Amino acid sequence: MCLLSHASTLVSLDLPELVFMSEAIIVGRVVKSSSFLEGSRIYTVHDVSVTESINSDTALDRKEIEVMTLGGKTEHFSQKVLGEAELKEGSQYLLFLKCRDYHWVPAGMAQGAYPVVMDEFSGEYEVRPALINADLVRITAGGIKGARQWIAQYRPLDDVIEQIRSLME
Numbered sequence: 001m002c003l004l005s006h007a008s009t010l011v012s013l014d015l016p017e018l019v020f021m022s023e024a025i026i027v028g029r030v031v032k033s034s035s036f037l038e039g040s041r042i043y044t045v046h047d048v049s050v051t052e053s054i055n056s057d058t059a060l061d062r063k064e065i066e067v068m069t070l071g072g073k074t075e076h077f078s079q080k081v082l083g084e085a086e087l088k089e090g091s092q093y094l095l096f097l098k099c100r101d102y103h104w105v106p107a108g109m110a111q112g113a114y115p116v117v118m119d120e121f122s123g124e125y126e127v128r129p130a131l132i133n134a135d136l137v138r139i140t141a142g143g144i145k146g147a148r149q150w151i152a153q154y155r156p157l158d159d160v161i162e163q164i165r166s167l168m169e
Contacts, residue, residue: 009083010110013150026050029049029092030048030089032089042078044069045067046067046068048109055164069086094106095114109134110133129140129152132149
């Protein structure tokens, strides 16, 4: 039997908000992922090899950390949580992380995980828009309005890191 839910709405986070709410900001590659069932929820733990720690105030002196996301596949079940980050083994990401219940989790769900890909022509790394699978909204004095994520097009990773560091000053 398959039960599906098709609606998720997230409050849109811009870059300053992501930087402010994150306890760690890193660039890392997912080297391994494993899912487990706890009660009625499936969680996936991703082993992430840290290639760069952007906010040096954080205690990320380890070369590998675990990042937990909601959803995944176990032997008998699968669960997809719309709006949650979907990290793929072998892929590299710019991750905005919070510590929740002793686990690193993406801040703002999928809004805290941006794919980093090498441009095949320039050889430079680019940050790509996150795969959100949810509606983004902004709450204003005039009500709730549709919104877009802060990065709508490919941007050089070095430029994004520089922008993040300037926001932390």
